[in-house]
Amino acid sequence: MNNAVRFDAAFSNALELLQKNLLLLAPAMERVLLVRDVLGCFRILVNDSSTEARPDNQADSFVAQANIENFAQDFLVGVGQYAPPANNLIQWLEADNPLGDLFDLPEAWTPPDSPSYLKVLDRLVTGREWLLPQLPNKLPRPPRAVFFGLKGGVGRSTALAVLAWHLSAQGKKVLVIDLDLESPGLGPILLPTSLPQEGDTCVPGWPTFGVVDWFVEDTVGQADESLIRDMYVRSPLASHGDILVVPACGGLLDQQYLSKLSRAYLDLPTRAGETELFGDRLACMLDQLESVVSPDVVLIDSRAGLHDISSVTLTRLGAHNFLFAVNTRQTWEGYRHLFRHWQRTPEHLRDLRKHLSVVGALCPAADESYLQELSESAADVFAEIYDADAGADDFNYAPGAEDAPHYPIAIHAHAEYAIFAPQEKAAQLNKNLIQFVFGDFLENATAILFPEVDET
Amino acid sequence: MSSVTELRQCFLGGLPDESQAEHDMPKPAQIYMPPAHRRALSLDAPLVVGGRGAGKTLWLRALKDKSYRELLAKAFEFPDFASIEVKIGFSTESSENVPDSRTLNDLLRNQCDAYNIWSAVILHAFVPGHFALQSTWGARTRWVADNGEAVSNLLRSVDSEAAQSAENKLLLFDGLDTTAPRSWEDTQVLLKGLLMLTHQFRQYRALRLKLFIRPDMLERRSIAFPDSSKLINNALKLEWKDIDLYGLLFQYLGNADQGGQVFRDFTVATIRTQWSGTQNSFPLPKPLREDGEMQQRLFHALAGKSMGGGSQRGDTWKWVPNHLSDASGYVSPRSFISALRNAAKNSGERDPSGKAKTALIWQAIQTGVAKASAIRVRELQEDYPWIDDAIAPLKGLLVPCEIKEILRKWTDHETLSKVLNGRGNHRNTERLPPVDVSQNDPKSLIEAMRSLNVFSYRKDGRVDVPDIIRVEAGMTRRGGVPVRR
Numbered sequence: 001m002n003n004a005v006r007f008d009a010a011f012s013n014a015l016e017l018l019q020k021n022l023l024l025l026a027p028a029m030e031r032v033l034l035v036r037d038v039l040g041c042f043r044i045l046v047n048d049s050s051t052e053a054r055p056d057n058q059a060d061s062f063v064a065q066a067n068i069e070n071f072a073q074d075f076l077v078g079v080g081q082y083a084p085p086a087n088n089l090i091q092w093l094e095a096d097n098p099l100g101d102l103f104d105l106p107e108a109w110t111p112p113d114s115p116s117y118l119k120v121l122d123r124l125v126t127g128r129e130w131l132l133p134q135l136p137n138k139l140p141r142p143p144r145a146v147f148f149g150l151k152g153g154v155g156r157s158t159a160l161a162v163l164a165w166h167l168s169a170q171g172k173k174v175l176v177i178d179l180d181l182e183s184p185g186l187g188p189i190l191l192p193t194s195l196p197q198e199g200d201t202c203v204p205g206w207p208t209f210g211v212v213d214w215f216v217e218d219t220v221g222q223a224d225e226s227l228i229r230d231m232y233v234r235s236p237l238a239s240h241g242d243i244l245v246v247p248a249c250g251g252l253l254d255q256q257y258l259s260k261l262s263r264a265y266l267d268l269p270t271r272a273g274e275t276e277l278f279g280d281r282l283a284c285m286l287d288q289l290e291s292v293v294s295p296d297v298v299l300i301d302s303r304a305g306l307h308d309i310s311s312v313t314l315t316r317l318g319a320h321n322f323l324f325a326v327n328t329r330q331t332w333e334g335y336r337h338l339f340r341h342w343q344r345t346p347e348h349l350r351d352l353r354k355h356l357s358v359v360g361a362l363c364p365a366a367d368e369s370y371l372q373e374l375s376e377s378a379a380d381v382f383a384e385i386y387d388a389d390a391g392a393d394d395f396n397y398a399p400g401a402e403d404a405p406h407y408p409i410a411i412h413a414h415a416e417y418a419i420f421a422p423q424e425k426a427a428q429l430n431k432n433l434i435q436f437v438f439g440d441f442l443e444n445a446t447a448i449l450f451p452e453v454d455e456t
Numbered sequence: 457m458s459s460v461t462e463l464r465q466c467f468l469g470g471l472p473d474e475s476q477a478e479h480d481m482p483k484p485a486q487i488y489m490p491p492a493h494r495r496a497l498s499l500d501a502p503l504v505v506g507g508r509g510a511g512k513t514l515w516l517r518a519l520k521d522k523s524y525r526e527l528l529a530k531a532f533e534f535p536d537f538a539s540i541e542v543k544i545g546f547s548t549e550s551s552e553n554v555p556d557s558r559t560l561n562d563l564l565r566n567q568c569d570a571y572n573i574w575s576a577v578i579l580h581a582f583v584p585g586h587f588a589l590q591s592t593w594g595a596r597t598r599w600v601a602d603n604g605e606a607v608s609n610l611l612r613s614v615d616s617e618a619a620q621s622a623e624n625k626l627l628l629f630d631g632l633d634t635t636a637p638r639s640w641e642d643t644q645v646l647l648k649g650l651l652m653l654t655h656q657f658r659q660y661r662a663l664r665l666k667l668f669i670r671p672d673m674l675e676r677r678s679i680a681f682p683d684s685s686k687l688i689n690n691a692l693k694l695e696w697k698d699i700d701l702y703g704l705l706f707q708y709l710g711n712a713d714q715g716g717q718v719f720r721d722f723t724v725a726t727i728r729t730q731w732s733g734t735q736n737s738f739p740l741p742k743p744l745r746e747d748g749e750m751q752q753r754l755f756h757a758l759a760g761k762s763m764g765g766g767s768q769r770g771d772t773w774k775w776v777p778n779h780l781s782d783a784s785g786y787v788s789p790r791s792f793i794s795a796l797r798n799a800a801k802n803s804g805e806r807d808p809s810g811k812a813k814t815a816l817i818w819q820a821i822q823t824g825v826a827k828a829s830a831i832r833v834r835e836l837q838e839d840y841p842w843i844d845d846a847i848a849p850l851k852g853l854l855v856p857c858e859i860k861e862i863l864r865k866w867t868d869h870e871t872l873s874k875v876l877n878g879r880g881n882h883r884n885t886e887r888l889p890p891v892d893v894s895q896n897d898p899k900s901l902i903e904a905m906r907s908l909n910v911f912s913y914r915k916d917g918r919v920d921v922p923d924i925i926r927v928e929a930g931m932t933r934r935g936g937v938p939v940r941r
Contacts (some may be wrong), residue, residue: 383933386935387939388934389932399914402775403763
């Protein structure tokens with residue numbers, strides 16, 4: 001199999017051949033859709049009022065039909081094993097064929113250098129929401145912040161907990177939601193760790209239910225207000241204001257967490273015959289929580305890595321995204337993959353990129369050059385989502401521009417925070433130490449979430 | 457409170473426009489002296505280093521002119537300057553009292569020693585009439601060469617006379633990069649002779665030399681003499697820190713012919729700071745000279761706190777100098793003042809009815825800062841005309857980029873030979889080629905650009921160009937999203 005056409009080569013071959021033969025397929029230049037199915041195989045949907053090229057056309061267009069056949073043959077060679085079943089490549093659609101609606105899906109994208117009547121649709125098994133637009137706001141809602149990292153273990157949840165504590169000290173009512181469903185962490189940090197007494201059904205100080213419960217109850221229409229009220233409790237760490245915690249896993253002692261988890265990411269069919277995506281459902285849960293709790297701000301811990309959860313939290317919730325990074329190639333290559341994927345839908349990206357901030361995690365405090373190197377690496381990768389050929393008004397920043405999304409907000413590395421358990425270790429909430437380690441982050445995050453209005 | 461339109465008028469009337477900034481001496485009330493410059497002007501600082509636009513020529517002219525000297529003595533507390541005799545030992549303006557570059561070339565070709573040439577210049581300045589019998593610089597230099605002891609005695613006696621009558625004598629040197637056009641070798645030989653003399657002048661009490669020098673001039677050839685480090689290490693830089701740039705801005709605004717009163721009232725209303733002055737001259741109040749936080753609050757009142765655009769971190773007060781700086785962080789005052797003048801002008805165009813909250817609108821600040829790039833590039837061209845030939849082929853380049861991309865463009869345009877032989881745009885100028893650049897080592901030109909802070913290196917070895925140069929040079933920063941126009 002030395003000559004095997006691999007996944008990425010198949011795509012570039014397919015696109016190149018299609019671009020060259022577009023006018024042959026659709027002389028009226030109406031709609032051409034290149035579909036890659038979940039197995040990676042290609043099909044071409046043509047919806048064009050000109051019928052010249054169609055095989056069922058009885059008129060004198062033999063030349064066009066011969067050319068189409070040549071094209072199809074070349075195409076099938078070009079994509080190798082990614083050919084469609086039975087080599088059934090081109091589907092000619094009538095105007096009223098519902099498949100034509102695929103062209104209008106928000107994740108269908110026009111490749112660079114192509115006319116707008118050509119689109120590509122990648123039928124993904126997971127992660128399709130990376131390219132979907134932000135969900136519409138139903139109500140006026142509080143600012144949301146999402147904490148994301150390509151890699152775990154860099155202090156993401158710790159930073160979130162410290163920010164919650166800091167904002168509560170300023171009198172804010174903070175709603176904290178743990179969406180790191182595969183390795184829940186915020187509950188144990190922020191909620192008490194007392195042992196249940198005999199006869200208890202739930203861990204003392206914890207809410208009975210958590211995020212996963214909402215998803216299973218929602219599938220059968222039971223995600224109502226009484227469930228919401230059993231999903232959050234007050235954290236004892238709150239001072240002055242309030243910290244209300246929604247853990248991933250509730251405190252119910254007798255529960256089947258993994259059975260619920262495996263059902264959490266479902267897209268649900270609705271009564272109207274449409275599909276309610278996981279992201280729509282998550283947004284619905286958030287709206288419900290916000291309307292019951294009325295917080296001043298919502299902090300969301302997203303799980304690490306390019307997972308479905310993050311595809312929703314980063315792109316669809318209209319939140320400000322704090323992207324945690326350590327200066328390793330692994331981190332930046334991961335972000336680069338994500339940004340290249342986002343390039344497919346520039347119209348969403350133009351809004352999304354305004355709400356990104358890099359957080360430099362575990363920065364060595366004594367090393368001034370570390371931050372500079374970090375900002376250079378970040379600038380390099382963020383160039384993927386900055387404007388090309390940028391003029392003065394365009395969205396593109398120099399490496400050292402402190403107002404740029406890539407310019408790192410620093411959190412210092414400190415041994416005291418290796419294991420964050422502020423309820424046992426009072427020193428971890430020492431004001432001076434917090435200021436030294438998290439000062440830059442707290443100041444910037446507060447300014448971003450609560451922008452000061454100019455009084456002048 | 458004053459209206460934003462009045463304040464914009466104050467920027468337009470109070471800040472010099474491009475042609476004024478280039479040619480006119482600022483009025484006494486507009487002169488602002490940062491603390492580092494005050495040290496550099498003192499009589500005990502023989503060596504003053506500053507890049508293009510840092511103020512070398514301004515201070516030379518101010519010291520030469522009696523009325524400006526009196527102003528310096530009074531406003532900036534230099535009592536020494538009240539009774540002082542100032543002469544010029546060399547400058548770009550020709551004079552019969554100093555040899556010009558052609559004469560210097562003849563002298564070097566006739567085996568005259570640089571040290572003796574400058575000794576003759578100094579003697580001519582400090583002992584007027586001494587060379588009554590020697591009418592040419594050749595004859596004067598030869599006399600000095602033959603009468604070393606007499607030279608020493610003469611200078612010593614003039615020095616003690618001047619010291620007794622408490623009248624210092626100061627001899628100024630500027631434009632030392634133009635003593636031998638096109639030859640670094642001769643330029644360095646001449647500079648070395650002058651530096652040696654300057655070093656020896658430490659022994660005099662009332663005779664002083666002061667050299668204004670471009671930073672790239674002090675290189676290994678000119679400082680190769682015993683104990684040169686004592687002189688070089690004590691050189692003073694004409695720095696412009698952020699706080700100095702804002703000091704200069706507020707000095708201009710507070711002394712605007714029209715609108716000065718508006719601005720002074722504005723500082724009273726916003727940061728409760730009074731100006732005291734006489735009729736036409738209002739020195740900048742101390743808090744606005746020394747207190748960055750006060751400056752920041754005042755600038756926020758003029759321009760708003762943040763640069764908008766979604767992020768809260770673009771503090772206007774830091775943003776402006778940050779975006780005007782070269783690869784070393786240096787901001788030229790002319791580009792700073794011009795950027796803000798343009799920002800005021802552009803704010804007026806965007807908001808003609810004066811409904812905006814602040815006099816300067818952040819989008820207009822962006823526009824003004826982008827325009828300042830042209831000014832900085834022109835400033836550099838004045839000192840380094842060859843830079844034009846090095847930058848022009850890079851139009852359209854995407855930065856950061858690999859060194860080899862630049863080298864390829866330079867090869868295609870025969871840039872090196874244009875730069876070295878003056879074949880390109882600067883062929884009619886009498887200026888030096890870049891230092892240490894050779895035809896068979898194209899990378900040496902990259903290094904020359906880096907030492908002028910026009911290029912910088914990324915950690916991965918690629919070359920980057922700061923915005924202050926990039927915009928005017930027509931290069932673009934890399935980006936992955938096509939722009940809708």
